[in-house]
Amino acid sequence: MEMASGSSLLRTLAIIILCYYLFKFLMRIFAPIIMQKAVNKMQEKMQEQYKKQQEQQQNTTTQSTQFQSKEKGKVGDYIDYEEIN
Template sequence: MQEASFSGFIRTLFYIIAFYYIFRFLVRLFFPIVVKKVVEKAGENFQKQYQQAQGNSWQKTSNNDEIIIDTANAKKTRETKKVGEYVDYEEID
């Protein structure tokens, strides 16, 4: 069975601090690159979705250049729930 020593504790503390500063340095070095890649990927996905939405909603026919609107993907209007009757109150003097 081993006993804890003061030098072992100092060495462990040194490793923890060294790992912390090395990790901070690497994060500062690579974090902007990672963020740039994520933003570019999100932009590409947004552009693909936009192009798909435009392609599905509007179609041109080759015969007489008519524009056909695809209403299957269009948003349907939501009806509001009617809770009760509207009562107009008047102020009495």
């Protein structure tokens, strides 16, 4: 079995540290952009849901108003049923 030399170990550690700091630097640049896009997308979804809810509420209100107006104008005959033995 071959032992790793000190220079290859240092080189590996240097690459790992360099990758870590590169990742950290890139996240400082791109994380706010990514977060802003995610927030905008969530905001759009919430607005769509709000609009759908408002439309549904208006439709329900309109339908109940129409039903009530039909009921008020409708006068029918009263039929008395008798029980037959």
